[in-house]
Amino acid sequence: MKTILLDSSAFIAGLEMGEGDVKSFTVPSIIVEIEKNPLLRLRIQVATDSGRLLIKTPERKYVHEIEEASKTLGESGFLSIPDKDLLALALQFKEEGRDPIIFSDDFSIQNIAEYFSIKYFSASTRGIEKALKWVIYCPGCKKTFDKLDESWLCPICGTGLKRKPLKKSNIKSKLK
């Protein structure tokens, strides 16, 4: 059974929230994060009311497995609690014999998914790529930053910051 898992970047990109046999899932911690945006809150309300979007908490042991893997892969500093929860739910679904696909633009989520052979799909980047440079960005207000403070929170809107590979064309234009 195909099961779609959506992270906040997927909601912000306006991805479809399941149809027919395909169920979309997310985790409560992601809902808390994106409910700050009134438009997204409304869209999520409609999707959950119609049963197209289901909100589920992963079992603790899968969160633990994700935490261990993120340490192994050097990603632990880059994954937020919602990121870990979503990955844990995907892992749980895989163990249950479902066919989970994560929709996320987040490089660290994709990296962990790859490690567990969980499928992932990115709406706006070409998936996992070796990149020389990173850009720090805010999924809420879309501002980008050269540096970030320890809290990993956007100084403008308070959303958790993410990183993504800087595209080659961007690197070139920055060198000019």
Ligand SMILES: [Zn+2]
């Ligand atoms: Zn922001």
